[in-house]
Amino acid sequence: MEQQKIEQHKQILIPPIDLLQSTKKDIEHWLASLVMRPFHARQIMRELYAKYKQRKDRYEVKKKADLPLELKDIVLNQKKEAFDAVGNQAILKLAEKHVSVDGTTKYAFLLVDGKKIESVFIPQKSKNTLCISSQVGCAVRCTFCVSGKDGLLRNLSAGEIVAQVLAVLDDDKSIDNIVFMGMGEPLHNYNAVVSAISILTDPDGLAWSSRDITVSTSGIPDKIIQLGKDTKVLFALSLHAPNNALRDQLVPINKRWPLKVVLDACAQFPSSEKHPLMIEYVLLKGVNDALGQADELAELLGSWHTKGSWFVVNLIPFNPHPYATYERSDAAVVFAFKKRLMTAGLKTFIRETRGYEIAAACGLLTQGKGKEN
Incomplete structure (x- = not known):
């Protein structure tokens, strides 16, 4: 009888899905198209991420997914495509790895x-x-940042974003916090x-706390507001100037969305004394580091705080x-x-420079390439 069910199943046209790109909700919708129960989405995610959850939290995940027979082959095929023979992610290929004297490690991944x-x-x-x-x-092209020098080449998929985390876990690193402060806006x-955040924070996925994830932006007002509604992550604003004239030069996107519009959007992002917003400010010699500009910044942010926002200022020495x-x-200075x-x-602190060499x-x-260690 069971063999007959298998043969019947093989005759069914199953709509394709890339499970490594999919949130639990995506998988539930896919299951619905197969007229299957949505709770199997939990089992599928557990099957996909159990090994990484173990690496992340350093304990054995004993409960194995008990998938229905008709789903096992699908999940197995997806795992064969996304993971290698020893269970490591295979979406990204490690092209280069550089280790700093302070232990900071840079990974260059080939897509x-x-x-x-x-x-x-x-x-x-x-x-x-x-x-x-x-x-x-990156399309923003901040004038002090290398990432945008060639403009935007393409977006990463949710799977490619998550795979960066998986690849570093594969390298036996213990990760506590994740920050979206690398290449791109x-x-x-x-x-x-947002899909990547959903996978990273899903209890049946990688089970990170939302409060251990920070998203940094140059300031897209409507998306800032939406991010505060769609997630519970922490938030950072790349400010870098105390007025519109200077920010227009340093962060060209300011010409489209000036400071008041951006800060008004930030004021709608949930914050508290325990979970403040982060204001990032790269200090450039003779450009934005005068004491008068510090006073101007204090006045700008002080008026913002009266609207109920909690924040800290993160000063970043230019590299x-x-x-x-x-x-x-x-x-x-x-x-x-x-x-x-x-x-x-x-409340202000200075970001320690790590991995400059x-x-x-x-x-x-x-x-670009660096010197391999």
Whole structure:
């Protein structure tokens, strides 16, 4: 009788699905098209990600998925395409790996179409962070950032975004936080980014806490508001200037969406004292690092705080590269800028530069090559 069911099943035309690109809701819709129960979506996700959940949390996932016979072949075929013989992800191919003296590790991954993306693992005393990319290149073209020098080549799929995390877990790294601060503007690839977040945070997927994931954006107002409704992730705004005139030069997207429009959208993103928004500010020597500009920034953000938003300021020393003429602010200037903001009542910290010598630091990710360790 069971064999007869198998033969009948083989005659059914099954609509295709790429399970590694799919959220639980996507899989449920696919199951509905097969007139199958939606709860099998949980079993499928558990089957796909059990090994990675074990690597992430360092415990054995004992409960195995008990899939119906008619789904087992489908899942098995998907796993053969997406994972290699030992169970490691096979969506991305490791092209290069560079290790800094501080342990920061940059991964250059080759995509199926021959394009490259980069991800960075940053070990820290208390928590380890993985910085991932959402696009190949970037359309925003911030004038101090390497990632946008060639413009946008293409969006990454949800599967390619998640695969960056899987690949680093395959390298036996322990990841606590995930930040969308690599190549690309995440909100220009909104659907894929939100789908990837859904897979990463799904209890039957990789089970990350939403509060351990941060999405950084140059500022697309409608998507900022939508992200706050669709997810519970943390949020960072790449600000870099205290006024529109200067931000127009540094972050050209500001010409389309000026500061007031962007900050009004950010004010609608859920924040609290425990989970504040992050304001990112790259310090450029003689460009945006004067004390008067610190005062201007404090005034800008102070008025925003009165609207109920909680935030912290993250000062980022510029990382020099051949594609921009900017210089790094002197250390004394950086600390004076920080002190000025803190005196004005703004919680401020300085981002530690990690992996500069392997071109893994903030603003340096690209398709280019570095010195392999």
